[in-house]
Amino acid sequence: MAAEVLASGGARVTVYDSMPSAGRKFLMAGRGGLNLTHSEPLPDFLARYREAMPHLRAAVEAFPPDGLRDWSAALGQLTFVGSSGRVFPKTFKASPLLRAWLRRLDAAGVQFALRHRWTGWDELGRLEFQTPDGPIVVAASATVLALGGASWPRLGSDGAWVDRLAAKGVAVSRLRPANSGFTVAWSELFRDRFEGQPLKGVALTVGAHAVRGEAMITRGGIEGGAIYALSAELREAVLGIGQARLTIALRPDLDIAALTTRLSGTRGKQSLANFLRKAAQLSPVGIGLMQEAAIATGRPLATLAPAELAHLVNAIPVQLTGVAPIDRAISTAGGIALDELDDRFMLRKLPGVFAAGEMLDWEAPTGGYLLQASFATGAAAGRGVLRWLEKS
Numbered sequence: 001m002a003a004e005v006l007a008s009g010g011a012r013v014t015v016y017d018s019m020p021s022a023g024r025k026f027l028m029a030g031r032g033g034l035n036l037t038h039s040e041p042l043p044d045f046l047a048r049y050r051e052a053m054p055h056l057r058a059a060v061e062a063f064p065p066d067g068l069r070d071w072s073a074a075l076g077q078l079t080f081v082g083s084s085g086r087v088f089p090k091t092f093k094a095s096p097l098l099r100a101w102l103r104r105l106d107a108a109g110v111q112f113a114l115r116h117r118w119t120g121w122d123e124l125g126r127l128e129f130q131t132p133d134g135p136i137v138v139a140a141s142a143t144v145l146a147l148g149g150a151s152w153p154r155l156g157s158d159g160a161w162v163d164r165l166a167a168k169g170v171a172v173s174r175l176r177p178a179n180s181g182f183t184v185a186w187s188e189l190f191r192d193r194f195e196g197q198p199l200k201g202v203a204l205t206v207g208a209h210a211v212r213g214e215a216m217i218t219r220g221g222i223e224g225g226a227i228y229a230l231s232a233e234l235r236e237a238v239l240g241i242g243q244a245r246l247t248i249a250l251r252p253d254l255d256i257a258a259l260t261t262r263l264s265g266t267r268g269k270q271s272l273a274n275f276l277r278k279a280a281q282l283s284p285v286g287i288g289l290m291q292e293a294a295i296a297t298g299r300p301l302a303t304l305a306p307a308e309l310a311h312l313v314n315a316i317p318v319q320l321t322g323v324a325p326i327d328r329a330i331s332t333a334g335g336i337a338l339d340e341l342d343d344r345f346m347l348r349k350l351p352g353v354f355a356a357g358e359m360l361d362w363e364a365p366t367g368g369y370l371l372q373a374s375f376a377t378g379a380a381a382g383r384g385v386l387r388w389l390e391k392s
C-alpha cells in the first residue's frame with residue numbers, strides 16, 4: 001500500500017521481499033474468506049485498537065473501511081457486509097484481488113525484488129540484502145519497513161527485524177501471539193472425544209470482559225473467534241500468573257431460574273447426557289465440558305442437584321495453562337513502540353526510515369481490523385515518505 005501511494009506520488013519504488021512471491025500472508029487470510037474490514041461505525045471500529053487507537057486514528061480516518069472497500073472495488077473485487085458486520089470480497093478470495101493489485105503496481109512502475117532478505121544497514125546507511133546471487137547493498141532516499149509480525153513465519157514474517165531495530169536504539173516491545181489459542185489440560189477422554197468440535201452461541205468471560213461467539217476444542221486446548229476476541233486479556237493473565245480462568249456459558253440467554261425449572265423435570269430412564277441435551281438443548285461437547293469441570297471439583301455431574309446443574313451450564317470454569325505458540329497465531333501483539341514514530345510514521349531515531357503494518361505495537365481482534373490497520377498505516381507511511389522527500 002505504501003508502494004502504491006509512493007508510485008502515484010511520482011516516486012521510484014522497489015518492493016523487496018524475502019519470499020519468492022508477494023503477499024503470502026494476505027493469501028493465507030484469503031483462506032478464511034478474506035475479512036478485509038468491518039462495517040461498524042468508525043468510533044466503534046477505532047476503539048478495537050485499544051490503547052494504540054490515538055496513534056492509528058489519523059491513518060484509519062484517512063483510509064477508512066469505506067475507502068478500503070472502494071479500493072477493492074476499483075481492483076474489480078466488489079465487497080459485501082456479512083451478517084456479523086464483517087466485510088468480505090464477494091469472491092471470498094484474496095488471490096484475484098492480489099493479482100489485480102500486483103498488475104496495477106506493475107503498470108505504475110513499481111519494481112519487485114523477490115528472494116531479497118533485508119538484513120540491516122551497512123556503515124554508510126545503505127540497505128543490505130541477502131539474495132540468491134549473494135549479498136547486495138542498496139542506497140535508498142527513503143525506506144518503508146513493512147516486515148509484519150512473527151506469526152506463521154513460513155509465510156515470510158519471522159520477526160527477525162526486532163534485533164536490527166533494537167540495535168539502533170528503537171524501542172520494540174516483545175512480540176507475542178495475538179488472536180491465538182490457549183492450552184488446557186483436558187482429560188484424555190474429553191480430548192479424544194471432542195477434539196475439533198465447536199461450541200456455538202456461547203458466552204465467554206474473563207474478569208470483566210465478556211464476548212459471545214464460537215470456540216473450538218483442540219487437542220491441546222481451545223481456540224476460535226470468541227477466544228481470539230479475549231486473547232489479549234487471557235494472554236496477559238497466562239503470561240503474568242501462569243494461568244487464566246475462562247468461564248463458559250452454554251446457554252447465555254437462559255437465566256438460572258429458567259434452567260433450574262428445565263432441569264428439575266423427571267429424568268426417567270434417560271441417561272444424564274440425554275436428559276441434559278433434551279431439557280436444556282446442550283450439545284454433547286457442552287455436556288462434556290460440564291463433566292470435566294464437575295470431575296475437577298470431585299463431584300461428578302450425576303451427583304449435582306438441578307439448581308447446581310443449572311448454575312454450571314452458564315458458569316463452566318476452564319483453566320487455561322498456556323498460550324498456543326506464536327507461529328500458529330493469527331497475528332502478533334508487540335512491535336515497534338508507537339512513540340518511536342512521528343505523525344508521518346517515520347522512526348524518530350532513523351530519519352528517512354518509516355514503518356507500517358503489523359510490525360508496529362498495536363493489536364486488534366479478528367474482524368477485519370488487522371488488514372484495515374495494515375493498509376491504513378501503509379498508506380500513511382507512503383504519504384509520510386512523499387512529505388519527507390519533498391523537504392529533503
Ligand SMILES: Cc1cc2nc3c(=O)[nH]c(=O)nc-3n(C[C@H](O)[C@H](O)[C@H](O)COP(=O)(O)OP(=O)(O)OC[C@H]3O[C@@H](n4cnc5c(N)ncnc54)[C@H](O)[C@@H]3O)c2cc1C
Pocket residue numbers: 016017018019022023024025026028029030032033034035036037116117118119146147148149151152155156157158159160161329330331356357358359367368369370371372374
Ligand atoms: C491464518 C491467518 C488468517 C488471517 N485472516 C485475516 C483476516 O481475515 N482479516 C484480517 O484483517 N487479517 C487477517 N490476518 C492477519 C493479516 O493477514 C495480517 O495482519 C497482515 O497480513 C499484516 O500485514 P503486514 O504487511 O504488516 O505484514 P505481512 O503480511 O506479514 O507482510 C510482511 C512481509 O514482509 C516480508 N519480510 C519479513 N521479513 C523480511 C526481511 N527480513 N526481508 C525481506 N522481506 C521480509 C514477508 O515475507 C512478508 O511478505 C490473518 C492472518 C493469518 C495468519
